[in-house]
Amino acid sequence: MLKVLEDLVVLQEIDLKRGALLREIGDLPNRKALAEARLSDRRQRLTEAEDAWKKNAAAIKEIEVEIETLRQQIAKMLSQQYEVKNNDQYRALMAEIAGARDKIRALEDREIERMEESETLKAALEQVKAELQSDERETAEAVREFDARDAQLRREAEGLESERAGRAAGIEPDWLARYERILQHHGDRAVVPIERQACGGCHMKLTPQTIQDARRAQSIVTCGYCGRLLYWKE
Ligand SMILES: [Zn+2]
Structure with a gap:
């Protein structure tokens, strides 16, 4: 085999290695961005889970306020029962009190449903939180690895660069x-x-x-x- 061909084959080996290194270096930012995008998706899911839970908690609070308002109305009506002038007024007052109590029972049923939902939402929220924490650890680890790999590949590429220059000088x-x-x-x-x-x-x-x-x-x-x-x- 001709000497120049032997030299070129060696040079080509260096160039092939260098090409592979440069391709991997070029691909690292994409891989890093992908890992970070996954994390950002998970953060979005946490925000959604928190919002759902907060919204439900606010609805419970609203029901409680409504119940309290009705109770105060009932107490007021009960205090009025001795002031009524006739039976018709008395019956009307009692009917109004009964109606308010029915509303309270209906609201209490809704509150129980909401509280059960709250537990489900809280459990889902805690799960997303735990998943996010482990994702954050994994992503941080992956980013460190990508950075270390990048530095290592660049060192190798530099080494090949000078090796190539030495070889090329002899051709x-x-x-x-x-x-x-x-x-x-x-x-x-x-x-x-x-x-x-x-x-x-x-x-x-x-x-x-x-x-x-x-x-x-x-x-x-x-x-x-x-x-x-x-x-x-x-
Ligand atoms: Zn050919």
């Missing part, structure tokens, strides 16, 4: 430029082995002459279809 500039052009064009590999008589990059079948030339390794051979640099792998 003839024309070949290096050609390698980089092919790599940029295809986005994956510029130097590929011949595999089952076909190009290892585009997988098109190569002519016997091309294969023969690559085996002889006296000059650089390119794939006639994709332009990648070919080498023979024993």
